[in-house]
Amino acid sequence: MAFLEINNVSKYFGKTTAVKDFDLKVEKGELVSFLGPSGCGKTTTLRMVAGFEVPSEGQIIIDGKDMTFTPPNQRPVGMVFQAYALFPNMTVAGNIGFGLKIAKKPKEEIEQRVKEMLELIHMPGFENRYPHQLSGGQQQRVALARALAMHPEVLLLDEPLSALDAKIRVSLRAEIRAIQQELGITTIYVTHDQEEALSISDRVVVMNNARIEQVGTPFQIYNFPQTEFVAQFVGTLNAVLAEIVDVKDGLLRFDGQQVHTADKLEGYRNGDRIMVAIRPERLSFAHEGRKANILTGTIKNITFLGSIVRIQVKLGESVFYMDTFNNPYLTLPNIGDPTEITCSKEAVLVLQQQPA
Amino acid sequence: MKRVNLFAWIIFILGIIYFFLPLFSTFEFSLRMKKGVYSFEAYRVAFQDPKFYYNFGYSVLWAVLTILFSLILVVPTAYWVHWRLPKARPIVEFITLMPFVTPAVVLTFGLIRLYGSPPLVLTSTPIPLIAGYIVLSLPYMFRSVDAGLRAIDIRTLTEAALSLGAGWGTIITQVIFPNIRVAILSGVFLTFAIVMGEFVFASLLSWPAFATYLEEIGSMRAYTPQALSLMSFFITWSMMMLIQWLGRGAGRAEEIAVGH
Ligand SMILES: Nc1ncnc2c1ncn2[C@@H]1O[C@H](COP(=O)(O)OP(=O)(O)O)[C@@H](O)[C@H]1O
Ligand SMILES: [Mg+2]
Numbered sequence: 001m002a003f004l005e006i007n008n009v010s011k012y013f014g015k016t017t018a019v020k021d022f023d024l025k026v027e028k029g030e031l032v033s034f035l036g037p038s039g040c041g042k043t044t045t046l047r048m049v050a051g052f053e054v055p056s057e058g059q060i061i062i063d064g065k066d067m068t069f070t071p072p073n074q075r076p077v078g079m080v081f082q083a084y085a086l087f088p089n090m091t092v093a094g095n096i097g098f099g100l101k102i103a104k105k106p107k108e109e110i111e112q113r114v115k116e117m118l119e120l121i122h123m124p125g126f127e128n129r130y131p132h133q134l135s136g137g138q139q140q141r142v143a144l145a146r147a148l149a150m151h152p153e154v155l156l157l158d159e160p161l162s163a164l165d166a167k168i169r170v171s172l173r174a175e176i177r178a179i180q181q182e183l184g185i186t187t188i189y190v191t192h193d194q195e196e197a198l199s200i201s202d203r204v205v206v207m208n209n210a211r212i213e214q215v216g217t218p219f220q221i222y223n224f225p226q227t228e229f230v231a232q233f234v235g236t237l238n239a240v241l242a243e244i245v246d247v248k249d250g251l252l253r254f255d256g257q258q259v260h261t262a263d264k265l266e267g268y269r270n271g272d273r274i275m276v277a278i279r280p281e282r283l284s285f286a287h288e289g290r291k292a293n294i295l296t297g298t299i300k301n302i303t304f305l306g307s308i309v310r311i312q313v314k315l316g317e318s319v320f321y322m323d324t325f326n327n328p329y330l331t332l333p334n335i336g337d338p339t340e341i342t343c344s345k346e347a348v349l350v351l352q353q354q355p356a
Numbered sequence: 357m358k359r360v361n362l363f364a365w366i367i368f369i370l371g372i373i374y375f376f377l378p379l380f381s382t383f384e385f386s387l388r389m390k391k392g393v394y395s396f397e398a399y400r401v402a403f404q405d406p407k408f409y410y411n412f413g414y415s416v417l418w419a420v421l422t423i424l425f426s427l428i429l430v431v432p433t434a435y436w437v438h439w440r441l442p443k444a445r446p447i448v449e450f451i452t453l454m455p456f457v458t459p460a461v462v463l464t465f466g467l468i469r470l471y472g473s474p475p476l477v478l479t480s481t482p483i484p485l486i487a488g489y490i491v492l493s494l495p496y497m498f499r500s501v502d503a504g505l506r507a508i509d510i511r512t513l514t515e516a517a518l519s520l521g522a523g524w525g526t527i528i529t530q531v532i533f534p535n536i537r538v539a540i541l542s543g544v545f546l547t548f549a550i551v552m553g554e555f556v557f558a559s560l561l562s563w564p565a566f567a568t569y570l571e572e573i574g575s576m577r578a579y580t581p582q583a584l585s586l587m588s589f590f591i592t593w594s595m596m597m598l599i600q601w602l603g604r605g606a607g608r609a610e611e612i613a614v615g616h
Contacts, residue, residue, distance in 0.1 A: 052515055072518040079519040085512045089534040099520035143516075150520060 001064060003028040003186050004049070004154055009058030011044050018044040020210040022058070026188065031180050033189040035197040036207035037233070042190045045207075046156050049188065051075050063153055078147030079156045083163040085143055086131040092118070092142050093127040099150040117145035120179060137168040144176065148183065155180070155187040161196070173200050194234045198222060206230045228351045231277045238320040239277040239351070244268055250345065252276060255316030259293040261348035275351040280310065282347035283322040286340035293348065295320070299337045313341055379589065386582035398579035408584070411569035418482070418558075418565065419551035422489040423544050426497050429490065431540065434501045435532055438510045445502075452498040455491055460556040463488060468561070479561070488557045493547040500546065504539020505532075538602050545595040552591050 002025030011019040019041040026032050034042040047053040049060055051072030059068045067075055086095050096117050097110040105113075118124050121141040131139055140160055147155060160176070161169040177200040180187050191197050197204050198218040206213045206221060206229070214221060214230045225231035228239055242254040247268055250261045254276075261276065268274065286294055297315035309330065311322045322341055324330070333339060389397040402408060437448050455463070467488055471478040478484055510532070517527045533540070558565035570588065574581040 050515075050519055052518070072515070073521045073523060075519075077519060079516070081512050081516060084509045085516040087513060087516070087531055087535070088508065089531075098517070098522075102521050102523075102526060146516075146520070 002026055003030075003063055004188075005059070005061040006045070006049065007059040007061065009045070009048060009055045009060065011041075011048060011053060012056045017210045019048070019055075022212060024205060024212070024215065026186055028186055029184040030202045031177065031187040031189060031200060032203045032205060033191055033197040033201040034205050034207055035191060035194060035234070036213075038192055040207045041210045042192075042207055043158055046158055046188060046190050049154065050077050050079050050156055076153040077156060078150055078152035078154070080140070080143045080147050080158070080160045082159045083136070083140070086139055086146070088131050090130075091127060092123075092129050092131075092134070095131070095142055096146045096149050098146065103150070113149055117149050120148070120182075121145045122175075136164050137172055140164065140172065141175075144179070148179075148185070153186065155185050156190075157187065158190045159192065160189075162191070162193075169196070176200065198234070204234075206233065208233070225277070225349065226352050228275045228277070231349065231351055236280050236321055236323075237277050238280065238283075238318075239275055240318050241273055242276045244270055244272045244274060246270060252348070255318050257295050257315055259295070259343075259348050260345045261350055262345040263348070263350040265350065277349045277351055278320070278343055278347050280321040280323040281308075283313075283320065283341050283343050284324065286342040289342070291342040292345045293343050295341050295343075297339060297341070299333050299335050299339055301335060302332055313339060379586070382582045383586055386579055386586060389579040398583040402580040402583045402587075405573075405580075407569060411564045412566050414564040415552050415558075415566035418485065418489060418563075419548045421482075421486050422493060422551050423547050425486060426490045426493055426547060427540065427544070430494070430497045430501050430543070431533075431536075432528070434498060434505055435510065435528070438502075438505045439514055449498070449502070452494040455495060460488075460492065460554075461560070463491065464557055464560040482563060485557055485561050485563050488561075489547075489551050489554065492554065492557070493543075493550050496546040496550065497543040500539045500543030501536060504536030507539070508535050541602055542599040545599050549592040549595040553588055 004026040006022055006024045006026075009019060009022045010017070022041075022045055024032070034045060036042055044053060048055050049062075051067070051070055051074075055068060059066055061067065062076065087098065090098065093111075093114045096114045100110045100113060114127065115124070118126055121144060123138060123141060123145075126134075126138070126142075131142070134142065143160070144157075157176070161172055164172065173196055176189075189197075189200065198221070201218055203215060204218055204221045205215050208229045214226050216224070221230060221234055225234060225237075231237045231239060240254045242252040242259075244265060245251040245253050245258065247265045247270055250263070250265060252259050252261060252274075259276075265274075284291075295313075295315050297313045297320070299311065300314045300319055301312040303310045303312075304326070307326055308323045309326050309332065311324065311332075313320050313322055320341070386398045387394040387396065389395060389401070433448070437445050467484040468479060470476075471484050513531055513535070514527055517531045522531070553567055554565070555567035555571065558568045559571070566588065570581060570584050573584075
């Protein structure tokens with residue numbers, strides 16, 4: 001049995017549906033992130049696990065116990081908020097030891113635990129600082145230590161890095177992941193940043209419009225998106241509406257181009273229209289080696305992005321992105337040049353239609 | 357620029373004169389109890405009157421009771437409104453402003469009518485008086501506490517405390533209260549100043565109070581009332597200065613907190 005079960009949970013606020021039919025099992029020690037645009041219901045789902053909201057339908061089960069209606073202060077759950085959640089009137093030690101003090105632990109034990117926690121977050125000696133004397137990144141690390149000091153069974157983080165600047169975000173997310181793995185704590189991590197979700201998670205839950213779109217490992221989510229939304233939201237993507245020419249052969253047509261897909265076209269008939277997607281990095285110039293599909297067009301724009309170069313190619317009505325690795329000996333075409341680009345059959349992904 | 361500055365200065369000086377001249381004349385007059393010399397005789401006489409202590413003491417008692425009960429009423433209410441009913445805030449704010457549009461006399465007669473006849477006869481107790489004072493100081497108390505709550509993220513702090521296992525008592529006393537202490541104190545001092553100077557309620561409900569005493573001796577003596585009204589001013593002012601002083605400290609702490 002899974003350690004944390006969110007069983008078919010829905011939440012309505014009056015007429016607003018914040019979360020609909022959310023169903024997820026999280027294994028012990030797993031880090032699962034909820035990824036989706038603002039307003040899609042990530043925070044509400046997390047708050048139902050924490051106990052700040054009661055589900056309108058469904059159950060929350062932690063370690064085999066039904067906690068759907070258990071108040072938040074009686075759940076074995078630690079939470080890290082977006083920002084400004086440290087108690088401003090208490091020192092770092094006071095903050096980290098707060099929960100233990102409430103649990104009436106002896107003073108020596110609290111001091112000892114605070115010390116351990118500060119070592120865990122690489123901030124030894126910060127006991128007597130006040131929150132306003134810390135940087136944003138340090139504050140969030142203390143918030144993490146405070147949540148972990150209680151040895152909770154589940155750790156919840158709601159966009160813990162979104163108030164920090166880019167450099168710190170990247171280093172701190174690695175630190176959070178390292179600590180999570182060291183302690184083996186079951187964790188839910190909410191974010192709207194796809195790179196963050198892909199880089200630290202065991203599994204990613206992509207959400208849109210109060211519903212789960214897809215659950216999978218970062219590898220599955222990125223390489224095999226099942227819906228157009230997932231494909232669009234995670235990474236950059238070329239998506240077009242194509243017409244099926246031959247179901248058996250996997251032959252499709254769009255904008256006067258013909259491509260083959262390796263995906264099965266079960267349930268479709270010739271002439272049906274479907275969404276297909278190709279990742280920019282799976283396209284390349286045909287003169288560097290031809291693959292199963294050849295697309296012809298003209299160069300529309302070239303953008304230098306550091307380690308990669310992103311080339312826009314106009315194919316009839318649509319514009320495709322193509323990424324190639326940068327190297328100093330790269331010879332780039334000119335804007336307006338005609339060109340041929342290529343990709344394998346496997347690169348052409350057939351996306352499920354959005355449920356109506 | 358120069359002209360504007362000059363004009364502003366003239367207004368400012370006129371304002372100062374308008375405000376301080378009566379005070380100064382009162383002060384000057386209060387020093388003339390002994391013929392021909394300035395002295396603090398009027399103050400000595402005022403402080404010798406046992407009735408002064410009696411009435412002043414009662415006013416302090418009313419102030420303390422008012423503060424106590426209005427804190428018990430206002431802090432949890434304002435807190436709850438912030439945490440759970442943010443949409444109700446304008447309504448609550450409007451209610452707290454009622455004393456500004458309802459004259460004290462009307463309020464008092466309302467209280468007397470309501471509590472002077474069965475089923476609930478309370479006019480022999482100071483409850484209507486304290487209740488009146490609480491209403492009177494509500495705008496100041498609520499606004500102070502409200503401002504304090506707005507300066508911190510009440511919801512996140514409450515939820516952080518809850519997720520660490522804290523109960524409501526702990527949250528209010530250890531998390532909320534310490535973080536809005538300055539705001540609460542400014543509400544407390546304002547309430548103190550208001551109750552110490554209040555006349556209508558005490559007079560109509562016939563309870564001893566500093567202001568009614570002042571009025572009483574004002575009609576009998578010449579010099580001591582001047583001395584005492586200056587004292588009353590002094591109380592209000594020291595309360596204001598205390599608030600200013602506290603507020604400056606709080607402002608600095610917030611700047612540091614925001615400016616990292
Ligand atoms: N307390 C609430 N009352 C009413 N609507 C809410 C409340 N909390 C969230 N919502 C609504 O539920 C939806 C999901 O919100 P939320 O879970 O915060 O999204 P996310 O965290 O993904 O940005 C939004 O439309 C939001 O407006
Ligand atoms: Mg959110």
